[in-house]
Amino acid sequence: MGRYLIRRALISAVTLLAISMVVFSILALAPGDPLAGFATNPNVTPELRERLRDQLGINDPIHIRYVKWGREYLQGNWGQSFQTKGPVRDYIVGRVPVTLIVIGSSLLLSVVIAIPIGVISAIKQYSAFDQISTTFAFLGFSLPTFFTGLLAILLFSVKLDWLPFVYDSQVNGFWGNFKQSIMPICVLGLAGAAQLTRFVRASMLETINQDYVRTARAKGLREKTVVLFHAMRNAMIPVVTIIALQIPTIFGGAVVTEQIFRVPGIGSALISAIGGADTPVVMAITFGVAILVVLFNVIADVLYAVLDPRIKMG
Amino acid sequence: MSEITRDAGANPLGGRGAASVVPSAERDADGLASGKLGRVTRKQRSLWGNAWRQFRHHKLAMAGLVLFVLFVVVTFIGNAIYPREIDAIDFLRTDAPPSLDFPFGTDALGQDMLARALWGGRISIAVGLVAALVSITLGTAIGALAGFFGGPADSLLMRLTDMFLALPQLPLLLMITYLFRESVNRFFEERTGSDILGTFVLIVVVIGALNWMPTARLVRASFLSMKEKEFVEAATSIGATRSALIFKHILPNVMSPIIVAATLGVGAAIITESTLSFLGLGFPSDIPTWGSMLFDAKDRIELAPHEAIIPGMLIFLTVLSINYVGDGLRDALDPRKTQ
Numbered sequence: 001m002g003r004y005l006i007r008r009a010l011i012s013a014v015t016l017l018a019i020s021m022v023v024f025s026i027l028a029l030a031p032g033d034p035l036a037g038f039a040t041n042p043n044v045t046p047e048l049r050e051r052l053r054d055q056l057g058i059n060d061p062i063h064i065r066y067v068k069w070g071r072e073y074l075q076g077n078w079g080q081s082f083q084t085k086g087p088v089r090d091y092i093v094g095r096v097p098v099t100l101i102v103i104g105s106s107l108l109l110s111v112v113i114a115i116p117i118g119v120i121s122a123i124k125q126y127s128a129f130d131q132i133s134t135t136f137a138f139l140g141f142s143l144p145t146f147f148t149g150l151l152a153i154l155l156f157s158v159k160l161d162w163l164p165f166v167y168d169s170q171v172n173g174f175w176g177n178f179k180q181s182i183m184p185i186c187v188l189g190l191a192g193a194a195q196l197t198r199f200v201r202a203s204m205l206e207t208i209n210q211d212y213v214r215t216a217r218a219k220g221l222r223e224k225t226v227v228l229f230h231a232m233r234n235a236m237i238p239v240v241t242i243i244a245l246q247i248p249t250i251f252g253g254a255v256v257t258e259q260i261f262r263v264p265g266i267g268s269a270l271i272s273a274i275g276g277a278d279t280p281v282v283m284a285i286t287f288g289v290a291i292l293v294v295l296f297n298v299i300a301d302v303l304y305a306v307l308d309p310r311i312k313m314g
Numbered sequence: 315m316s317e318i319t320r321d322a323g324a325n326p327l328g329g330r331g332a333a334s335v336v337p338s339a340e341r342d343a344d345g346l347a348s349g350k351l352g353r354v355t356r357k358q359r360s361l362w363g364n365a366w367r368q369f370r371h372h373k374l375a376m377a378g379l380v381l382f383v384l385f386v387v388v389t390f391i392g393n394a395i396y397p398r399e400i401d402a403i404d405f406l407r408t409d410a411p412p413s414l415d416f417p418f419g420t421d422a423l424g425q426d427m428l429a430r431a432l433w434g435g436r437i438s439i440a441v442g443l444v445a446a447l448v449s450i451t452l453g454t455a456i457g458a459l460a461g462f463f464g465g466p467a468d469s470l471l472m473r474l475t476d477m478f479l480a481l482p483q484l485p486l487l488l489m490i491t492y493l494f495r496e497s498v499n500r501f502f503e504e505r506t507g508s509d510i511l512g513t514f515v516l517i518v519v520v521i522g523a524l525n526w527m528p529t530a531r532l533v534r535a536s537f538l539s540m541k542e543k544e545f546v547e548a549a550t551s552i553g554a555t556r557s558a559l560i561f562k563h564i565l566p567n568v569m570s571p572i573i574v575a576a577t578l579g580v581g582a583a584i585i586t587e588s589t590l591s592f593l594g595l596g597f598p599s600d601i602p603t604w605g606s607m608l609f610d611a612k613d614r615i616e617l618a619p620h621e622a623i624i625p626g627m628l629i630f631l632t633v634l635s636i637n638y639v640g641d642g643l644r645d646a647l648d649p650r651k652t653q
Contacts, residue, residue, distance in 0.1 A: 018477050023486070030493035138641075142634040144585045146592045146608060147626035150615055154623075158616045252484035259593060260612065270485055271593055274492045282489055289482035297480060 008301060012294045019290045024069060027283060028062050073287070079280035083273065088280045092269065092288070099265035102184050103247070103254050109189030110196050111243065117193075118200025119235075122208060123227055133197065140194025145253050149187045149260035156183060167263045184261045188253050192246065199242050200235070207235040237307045244300035248293040365570075368646035375642020378635040385632050389435035398429040400602060409618040419620045421610060427624060434602035435628060437510070441518055441587040441603075442636075446579035448522025453529025454565075454572055460530070461537025462560055472534070479527045487586070490520050491595050499598075513597050517590065521583050529575050536568035570647035577640035581633040588629050604629045 044052075053059050060068075072079070078088040117137075121130045157165035164180050207213065208231050216230040217223075255267035262268065266285060273281035369375060393400075404424035412419040418427035460471040494516055502512030540546060541564065549563045590596035591605025592612070599606060604625040611621035 015477055015480050019481060022477075022481070023489075026486075026490060026493065138637065139634065142581065142637050143630055144588060144626075144633070146589060146605075146612075147622075147630060150608070150612060150622045150626060154615055154619050158619070248482065251482075255484055255488075256589060256592070270488065274488055274595065282485075286482050286485040286489060289485050290480065293480050293482060 008298050023286050024066050078284045081281050082278045083276045088284050095265050095269050103250050105185045106189035110192030113193040114196035114200050118197045119204050121201045122204035137194045137197040145191050145256050152183050167261050184257045188257050200239055203238050204235040207231045241300040241304045244296045247296045365646040369642050372642035374638045378638030381635040389432050392432035398426045400429045400433045411620050418624050421621050430602040434604050437603045442580040442584035445518045445521040445583035446576050449525040450576045453526035454533050457530035457533025461534035475527045475530050483524055488595050510601050521586050532571050540564045540567055574644045581636040
């Protein structure tokens with residue numbers, strides 16, 4: 001186990017290094033001059049501009065800039081935001097909690113919906129319940145979150161006037177926060193549930209036809225025991241890993257939902273940073289998500305190995 | 315059809331005793347007498363013919379196919395049949411709900427929504443098709459190389475695949491389109507005079523370049539198992555070249571999962587393009603796509619809900635129909651499921 005973890009950690013470190021180089025090069029190779037704003041300023045002579053470029057290190061070769069950036073990043077200095085004029089780290093750290101709450105609750109919601117529906121769907125294959133739930137999963141799987149989000153606003157905020165459609169970070173108290181978070185969480189959670197249900201059903205169908213399940217039935221165990229302890233326990237192994245692997249995708253969904261409901265989280269920070277050409281923030285968020293993806297890849301692998309004794313680690 | 319089933323039924327009977335051989339032979343003679351045509355069509359029953367026969371039984375997949383073809387035809391010729399301008403601004407008829415005169419209503423600038431939806435659908439569908447083509451071609455090429463040659467080439471390409479899988483997809487997609495949109499657009503505008511080609515190429519390439527990895531893994535796995543099969547050994551022994559082995563012998567045998575992946579990839583690419591446009595980072599706002607129509611409508615949903623519902627429904631129905639086609643293809647091309 002220890003050796004496996006070390007090997008996995010090393011591979012992840014190399015992957016992250018490669019990703020950081022890719023992201024850095026894209027930003028560095030992009031057209032556009034960070035000092036373009038000075039071009040029209042009569043007080044800034046071309047000579048002064050050139051000196052500024054030297055001072056800021058913009059004229060350095062790309063690999064030197066990369067090393068400088070990497071050293072600062074590891075020390076926790078993520079640069080100054082062009083928009084807020086403050087440190088990028090404070091800006092991002094301040095926005096993480098909201099995103100975590102939205103992503104965490106929607107993930108929980110999708111698991112709570114998908115597992116029972118997927119399991120029942122599989123044990124009652126071709127029943128009316130199965131037909132309806134697979135159809136709904138299929139519809140949900142084809143529905144983009146930006147559309148469901150708008151429909152939810154139209155129905156619950158505009159027509160019924162039950163829920164506020166703009167997130168207000170000044171709201172205090174549980175009820176107010178609950179009311180304004182429920183739509184983003186449900187939109188994201190239901191989209192995740194649609195994908196997960198299909199997966200749970202497929203995984204359950206595979207185990208339910210295994211010999212050991214038939215054996216369990218043959219020796220007269222109750223159906224509940226067979227389903228819950230013999231079939232489901234094994235069917236959940238790939239499901240757990242897929243949940244871990246889905247987290248980056250959910251982040252992508254969070255970018256969209258945060259934008260629709262104007263939730264002040266990481267996703268909307270990314271969009272406004274891109275719109276405002278705030279390169280340090282874009283870089284920090286993109287690379288932060290990359291770390292998240294790699295981390296959850298490792299978690300998925302380790303979970304798989306821990307849960308399934310047939311998988312040898314090494 | 316009935317002839318085939320009869321013949322298939324006769325086979326096990328024929329094996330049982332000499333007596334049954336006679337009627338079976340008679341039937342054969344009958345078949346000859348009734349004309350060659352019937353026999354020829356029977357012989358041509360190919361793998362793809364079988365898959366099509368299977369596919370036709372999948373009602374929802376057929377409905378999906380019909381709907382998708384309809385969408386393609388209507389969006390590609392629609393603006394010729396419905397010759398309203400997509401950018402005729404008229405402040406006297408802004409936000410008009412659907413009516414006989416304007417079947418899809420008008421938007422905030424009084425522009426005709428149907429004309430815009432037709433025009434935008436063409437772009438959205440074209441992006442989906444071409445982006446899926448890019449990612450499938452890339453994925454197949456990389457997977458085939460890795461699986462066929464193995465060794466260091468395989469491990470190098472698979473590390474590359476792993477790295478791409480770990481890339482933060484959406485942030486990167488947003489970042490690249492934002493950073494390169496203008497310069498790529500200018501580059502293409504200077505050379506071709508088209509003001510959308512640049513954005514189109516950029517979006518298609520970036521979506522394709524960030525989505526080839528699952529196909530590569532799939533193709534590699536299929537190549538690894540096919541490489542060991544006897545027919546490949548046989549082909550090698552009669553001196554088939556490497557490219558003949560790859561293109562003529564192995565690739566046709568791994569086509570079915572690639573086709574399914576390609577189909578589902580079209581739907582996914584349409585959603586990705588719409589997401590980009592919805593976030594304001596796809597095509598410039600004077601060029602309508604279904605995603606950018608939603609982008610324009612999203613802040614005014616309480617004033618004019620039809621402006622959001624119509625493009626949203628179009629995206630949903632297109633993607634749904636493609637996904638059903640993919641689902642039907644998966645069943646039809648899966649030899650284990652053939653009845």
